[in-house]
Amino acid sequence: MSKYMVNLKINNIPIAVEEGTTILDAAKRLNFHIPTLCNHPDLSVAGNCRVCVVEVKGARLLAASCATPVSEGMEVFTNSEKVRIARKHVVELLLSEHNADCTKCFKNGHCELQELASEYRYGDHIFIDLVPFKHKYLDISSPSITKDTSKCIRCQRCVRTCAELQAVSALAVVHKGNHQTISTFMDKPMNDVVCTNCGQCINRCPTGALYERNYIEDVWNAIYNPNKFVVVQTAPATRVAVGEDLGLEPGHRVTGKMVAALKKMGFNKVLDTDFTADLTIMEEGTELLTRLKKALVDKDETVKLPMMTSCSPGWIKFQEHMFPDLLPNLSTCKSPQQMFGSLAKTYYADKINIKAENMIVVSIMPCTAKKFECNRPEMRDSGFKDVDYVLTTRELAMMIKQAGIEFDKLEDQHYDSILGESTGAAVIFGATGGVMEAALRTAYEIVTGKEVPFANLEIKPVRGMDGVKEASIKIKGAKPEWSFLEGVEMNVAVAHGLTNAKILMEAVESGKTNYHFIEIMGCPGGCIGGGGQPIPTSPEIRRKRAEAIYEEDAGMPIRKSHENPEVVEVYKDYLGHPCGHQSHELLHTHYVERKRY
Amino acid sequence: MEQKQLKRVDLIFEWDEKNTPIQVLDKTLQKTPDAIILEMIDSGLKGRGGAGFPTGLKWKFTRNEDSEVKYVICNADEGEPGTFKDREILDRVPEKIFTGMAICAYVIGAKEGYIYLRAEYNFLLKSLQQKLDKFNQQLKERQIDFSIYLRSGSGAYVCGEESALFESMEGKRGEPRNKPPYPTVAGYNSKPTVINNVETLVYTCEICRMGAEKFKALGTSDSRGSKVFSVSGDTTKPGIYELELGMPLKDFIDEFGDDDAKAVQVGGASGHCVPRKKFNDTIIGFEGIPTGGSMMIFNSSRSMYNVLHDYLEFFTEESCGQCTPCRVGCQQLLKGIEAVKKGERPPTYLEDLKKLTLTMKIAAKCGLGQSVANPFISIVDNFKEEIIY
Numbered sequence A: 001m002s003k004y005m006v007n008l009k010i011n012n013i014p015i016a017v018e019e020g021t022t023i024l025d026a027a028k029r030l031n032f033h034i035p036t037l038c039n040h041p042d043l044s045v046a047g048n049c050r051v052c053v054v055e056v057k058g059a060r061l062l063a064a065s066c067a068t069p070v071s072e073g074m075e076v077f078t079n080s081e082k083v084r085i086a087r088k089h090v091v092e093l094l095l096s097e098h099n100a101d102c103t104k105c106f107k108n109g110h111c112e113l114q115e116l117a118s119e120y121r122y123g124d125h126i127f128i129d130l131v132p133f134k135h136k137y138l139d140i141s142s143p144s145i146t147k148d149t150s151k152c153i154r155c156q157r158c159v160r161t162c163a164e165l166q167a168v169s170a171l172a173v174v175h176k177g178n179h180q181t182i183s184t185f186m187d188k189p190m191n192d193v194v195c196t197n198c199g200q201c202i203n204r205c206p207t208g209a210l211y212e213r214n215y216i217e218d219v220w221n222a223i224y225n226p227n228k229f230v231v232v233q234t235a236p237a238t239r240v241a242v243g244e245d246l247g248l249e250p251g252h253r254v255t256g257k258m259v260a261a262l263k264k265m266g267f268n269k270v271l272d273t274d275f276t277a278d279l280t281i282m283e284e285g286t287e288l289l290t291r292l293k294k295a296l297v298d299k300d301e302t303v304k305l306p307m308m309t310s311c312s313p314g315w316i317k318f319q320e321h322m323f324p325d326l327l328p329n330l331s332t333c334k335s336p337q338q339m340f341g342s343l344a345k346t347y348y349a350d351k352i353n354i355k356a357e358n359m360i361v362v363s364i365m366p367c368t369a370k371k372f373e374c375n376r377p378e379m380r381d382s383g384f385k386d387v388d389y390v391l392t393t394r395e396l397a398m399m400i401k402q403a404g405i406e407f408d409k410l411e412d413q414h415y416d417s418i419l420g421e422s423t424g425a426a427v428i429f430g431a432t433g434g435v436m437e438a439a440l441r442t443a444y445e446i447v448t449g450k451e452v453p454f455a456n457l458e459i460k461p462v463r464g465m466d467g468v469k470e471a472s473i474k475i476k477g478a479k480p481e482w483s484f485l486e487g488v489e490m491n492v493a494v495a496h497g498l499t500n501a502k503i504l505m506e507a508v509e510s511g512k513t514n515y516h517f518i519e520i521m522g523c524p525g526g527c528i529g530g531g532g533q534p535i536p537t538s539p540e541i542r543r544k545r546a547e548a549i550y551e552e553d554a555g556m557p558i559r560k561s562h563e564n565p566e567v568v569e570v571y572k573d574y575l576g577h578p579c580g581h582q583s584h585e586l587l588h589t590h591y592v593e594r595k596r597y
Numbered sequence B: 001m002e003q004k005q006l007k008r009v010d011l012i013f014e015w016d017e018k019n020t021p022i023q024v025l026d027k028t029l030q031k032t033p034d035a036i037i038l039e040m041i042d043s044g045l046k047g048r049g050g051a052g053f054p055t056g057l058k059w060k061f062t063r064n065e066d067s068e069v070k071y072v073i074c075n076a077d078e079g080e081p082g083t084f085k086d087r088e089i090l091d092r093v094p095e096k097i098f099t100g101m102a103i104c105a106y107v108i109g110a111k112e113g114y115i116y117l118r119a120e121y122n123f124l125l126k127s128l129q130q131k132l133d134k135f136n137q138q139l140k141e142r143q144i145d146f147s148i149y150l151r152s153g154s155g156a157y158v159c160g161e162e163s164a165l166f167e168s169m170e171g172k173r174g175e176p177r178n179k180p181p182y183p184t185v186a187g188y189n190s191k192p193t194v195i196n197n198v199e200t201l202v203y204t205c206e207i208c209r210m211g212a213e214k215f216k217a218l219g220t221s222d223s224r225g226s227k228v229f230s231v232s233g234d235t236t237k238p239g240i241y242e243l244e245l246g247m248p249l250k251d252f253i254d255e256f257g258d259d260d261a262k263a264v265q266v267g268g269a270s271g272h273c274v275p276r277k278k279f280n281d282t283i284i285g286f287e288g289i290p291t292g293g294s295m296m297i298f299n300s301s302r303s304m305y306n307v308l309h310d311y312l313e314f315f316t317e318e319s320c321g322q323c324t325p326c327r328v329g330c331q332q333l334l335k336g337i338e339a340v341k342k343g344e345r346p347p348t349y350l351e352d353l354k355k356l357t358l359t360m361k362i363a364a365k366c367g368l369g370q371s372v373a374n375p376f377i378s379i380v381d382n383f384k385e386e387i388i389y
Helices: A023-029 A079-095 A112-121 A156-163 A199-204 A216-224 A238-240 A242-246 A255-267 A273-296 A313-322 A322-329 A336-352 A369-373 A393-402 A424-430 A436-446 A481-483 A498-509 A539-554 A563-575 A583-587 B020-027 B031-041 B056-063 B086-091 B096-108 B117-142 B164-170 B198-210 B214-215 B247-254 B305-318 B324-342 B350-361 B365-373 B371-382 B384-388
Strands: A003-010 A013-020 A053-056 A076-077 A145-148 A171-173 A179-183 A210-212 A228-233 A269-272 A360-365 A387-394 A469-476 A488-495 A519-522 B071-076 B111-118 B147-152 B193-199 B225-232 B239-244 B260-266 B270-275 B294-299
Touching: A003 A023, A003 B031, A013 B117, A013 B305, A023 A076, A023 B214, A053 A079, A079 A112, A079 B350, A156 A171, A156 A199, A156 A498, A156 A583, A156 B270, A171 A393, A179 B350, A199 A210, A210 A469, A216 A387, A216 A393, A228 A255, A228 A336, A238 A242, A238 A255, A238 A273, A238 A393, A238 A539, A242 A393, A255 A387, A255 A393, A269 A273, A269 A336, A273 A336, A273 A424, A273 A436, A273 A481, A313 A322, A313 A369, A313 A498, A313 B324, A313 B371, A322 A498, A336 A369, A336 A563, A336 A583, A360 A393, A360 B371, A369 A387, A424 A436, A424 A539, A436 A469, A436 A488, A436 A519, A469 A498, A469 B117, A488 A498, A498 A519, A519 B384, A563 A583, B020 B096, B020 B147, B020 B198, B031 B096, B031 B214, B031 B239, B056 B096, B056 B193, B056 B198, B071 B096, B071 B164, B071 B198, B086 B096, B086 B117, B086 B225, B086 B350, B096 B117, B096 B147, B096 B193, B096 B198, B111 B117, B111 B164, B117 B147, B164 B193, B193 B198, B198 B214, B247 B260, B247 B294, B270 B371, B305 B324, B305 B371, B305 B384, B324 B350, B324 B365, B324 B384, B350 B371, B350 B384, B365 B371, B371 B384
Parallel strands: A003 A076, A228 A269, A228 A360, A360 A387, A488 A519, B071 B111, B071 B193, B111 B147, B225 B294
Antiparallel strands: A003 A013, A053 A076, A145 A210, A171 A179, A469 A488, B225 B239, B260 B270, B260 B294
């Protein structure tokens, strides 16, 4: 259906826009800013906060500009007397039910309501404070997500995020009228419901009603403790995003500055999760090939295909709740974070002569689910808690500011060695399709001895922001030990965001697919869009971060995991071979079935 | 202003043995849909649920939509405080409702109709279902491709708002939608839908029975026909009365009051409060004060503060809670008059609250929040002393 143009006037200025455009978007094109709260570029239109109301000539009611399409001859006023009075009322009403302890709030300075309040400077708070009469409730049950109902302004962004992007609906609207609130099933604590800890709700909450459980003080205490040797690892996606919270534009790569800042902050060693991302490829790639052999040659029916990646802890918990029958399909590999933890407190501790009980492992992650993951009882294979504290990218930025470091003036520094070397294959773990691409680069070469047949090693079909991506690679010239794979068409699929994961899982359950390997990342865009990344987020911002990730890959001297010299070393020195006994002890795990309610 | 004297009418509950509803249907289906629409428009019938949208136009808009699937829905979620006329209609003459729906379905091209019955009326379900089965059977015998089904609500006032009603029927939380699109374009299941009040549908049946001319002879030019009123409060004869539209409130009070009436709440909690001094110049109809039928009479023993407080408590609880002006606004109004009463806020605070209701009137998402200004301003303006002291 072809769209035709609609003519209208906004604040007396004529403009023609495509049919179906909202008043809000039309006004944006004329550089008229209309404030919004419940609106978000990733979500469906709600039109419920009413901050964005505008006057339409001849209409009895003000129109919510986010929810009202333009019409021919419409005359809109975005700042008329009626609009200003209504907007002032709406903001004041929101403030009256909001627990405005801004100076104590974790979101202080990052709160959209605060921004709006400071923009309008309403001095005469006329309305009665409703917060004291309310059911005030701080939920700190989850190791990942803190929920403070007293800060909630009922915009329902979190509810839409959880339902639309993640297909989880752990958060929902309950009750009505003055009792209406956002809650969980039967008002249970966050840790007791289907919440996957993905943190996407945090990324979209305009206020401090949802934020990560923060461990900043614990980490500072560890750093200051002379008896502790504090090791920090940084995930691939943090290096293209942390700059956003430190005054830089989205898409800036700040790897070297981030390393320098961590060293200045006093961490004893600054190491890289990318190292264990490469290790994951070795383990997961080998596991895949072993599964294929068992299924295709040995006809072992207990072996489940397609194999699915296990790097994303939000995705893992989703699968444990929603598709427990498919748990055997999950790779048994731990996530790179947890591989790092168990290796750090065994192999690495030995190497540098530090007692594991004196070592603290801190992770900088784009993720809130990692906070839950490091607390899983399975994650103690070193004999200790493998990873002690997980900080989000946002928490890291806060600590850098607290330390008084002028981030943009820092000289680039390198990760410490060992456990600091990585490849381009590891970096792209941060974007959707990255694990798949890295795995194929290695697996194809193991089987054929040749590089994947894609220009510049870039496997374009698995890149990009399509919700579900598919690709096939035909194996040609397999080595003798892999001859059963000769001519086999390897079918792979990639999904990001749990709604897309659900679509893919339902397809797998239907039995109509013939995939061998599936990559799932719990968050939209993969880790670059993780629940611990700087706020705001949007498709545009995630696209820029992904571009930065691929730039980083292209600029790396080594771009295949199996060529990482430290990885080669760790197998020779300690682990033996991929999926060997020692690997199984330290680098692999198992999953548990969880109930939905 | 055109006025009528109070006159009782007997259309809704009248049973014409020579023109039973099913006979009216047979007769009406001889006409073309366009002819029926013209007759409806000509009759001047406006929706009897309270909002007063011209029924003929609603049917016309829906007929003009290009869609395989369309629906007719009878809004029987009679939730407005003080309204109880639909219950009586559903109990006594449901065949007329069914017939109105079948005529509408024929006009717009719908194959399915639904009656959304408020949860509190579930006691009617059994008898209604029996009569409906018989009617559906009659449609089948006539090879009319249309059936009516019953749906039960879950007890929320806001689900009487048409788009919240659709959400509820679709199994979702009953929250009003953004408009546009309107139901005639995207209603139940996002398909073009006519949603009419119980009484409106009965009048469509009646107009088809007696012709637009006879219907038009009743009422005024703005308010054609008659209307069923639910009379309650301090009255000597509470109950259901069908009266010609366009009468002065004075006549109404003379008939139903207890000689001590100080105010009438016209149109339920979301309607307007008329004090005694304005009884003479208040016309009941679309040119004066429109009403979904609720007429609550208060005599001098009643505290208008308590009346307003009750209404505000009701809205505070029954707001769906999604939009700010309604969810928080209602709470502020309630807490506000309490504070003024207790002397915690000055009497002038009532002016601030009145301004707030004006914002609610134009910025709330649906009719619920938009109409809170009606009782608030009319009670505060007319009974300020009672609110303050």
